[in-house]
Ligand SMILES: Nc1nc2c(c(=O)[nH]1)N[C@H]1C(S)=C(S)[C@@H](COP(=O)(O)OP(=O)(O)OC[C@H]3O[C@@H](n4cnc5c(N)ncnc54)[C@H](O)[C@@H]3O)O[C@H]1N2
């Protein structure tokens with residue numbers, strides 16, 4: 057067993073993430089879900105379009121469909137009929153004629169151009185309507201061509217794509233009513249500690265409310281995984297071991313918070329060593345230094361630090377990429393660091409990369425950011441009131457107000 061008192065070399069966040077990513081493999085089981093339940097699900101197979109979208113040439117504007125070559129100066133075109141969306145227009149259109157057409161209606165055979173109704177002068181003689189074009193249109197103007205959005209046979213999405221709201225619309229536009237996706241990753245969570253009380257109950261002296269379970273469950277929901285909440289446990293080895301065994305039997309992943317630092321009163325560490333292989337790491341980030349990762353038979357284990365903000369930061373920055381890989385997500389979005397001018401001085405000690413909680417906004421001179429109150433890793437208000445991290449690299453010390461700093465807007469897990 058490792059001796060918790062022996063200082064370990066600190067890993068960078070990138071090293072920790074790379075080591076974990078190298079170990080895990082994506083789940084492979086597939087399920088079929090109807091489109092209206094497919095949001096945030098990961099495609100198990102590529103989607104190939106079996107049709108053109110649009111399926112036919114149609115009008116992009118309300119106006120008149122015509123042959124551009126028929127337009128001669130001061131020569132009106134006779135209106136030969138009307139083409140409405142959803143209704144076939146089958147009449148042959150004589151030369152030097154046009155058809156009144158509505159947006160989305162099929163372009164009548166032989167015609168090649170639509171002129172907006174605002175750009176024609178309409179007149180009527182002997183029950184016959186006719187138009188005079190005010191401008192000479194380019195051939196094909198205001199016509200949406202068959203297949204110009206999506207071509208029959210084209211790959212629309214690759215396997216591993218996580219479906220977003222617009223994607224569901226696009227699949228619907230192809231007539232796809234259900235999709236083959238990977239089953240959801242099942243993530244068990246629990247909180248543990250004699251000092252913890254569930255919200256809604258009276259708080260005895262020397263106790264705090266269990267907040268980590270609520271933040272962690274909500275962040276996991278945002279990621280689109282299935283959450284198995286095993287509740288709040290006392291510091292009782294039998295109860296903790298039972299919860300571990302349940303997670304191992306029912307979940308792909310177990311995420312706990314607390315018990316990963318050097319304190320004495322944690323049975324968690326002993327039980328983890330008994331049930332599987334778990335490494336206790338020191339990661340050079342603040343907050344979030346103590347962190348555990350390993351495997352309990354077939355169940356991956358992530359031990360987040362107990363301090364609430366440290367739990368949030370490690371879940372978002374270290375665990376999120378691994379959960380995305382386990383869920384089968386390909387081409388994970390890389391976090392985009394932005395530059396902003398910091399309105400306030402920042403306190404920092406060199407040694408770890410800081411994820412200070414900040415609020416950024418745009419003003420006339422560019423992006424600005426400020427911290428909001430204390431940066432203690434026990435204070436959830438520091439993250440609840442923030443919309444980004446101010447990322448200060450390992451070697452950096454304190455900074456005066458006015459410096460340009462790197463900011464990392466919150467990911468979907470916190471946004
Ligand atoms: N001597 C040292 N002490 C500590 C170190 C260290 O390096 N040397 N690291 C500190 C850091 S950094 C962190 S972070 C914490 C992490 O400790 P643990 O993960 O072992 O967690 P605990 O000590 O059990 O709890 C820490 C803190 O979090 C509160 N907590 C725990 N669970 C919850 C919950 N579900 N909801 C709300 N709050 C929770 C707990 O009451 C403690 O206050 O260790 C430092 N110590």
Ligand code: MOO
Nearest residue numbers: 343344345366433
């Ligand atoms: O993880 Mo601790 O301070 O870094 O809260």
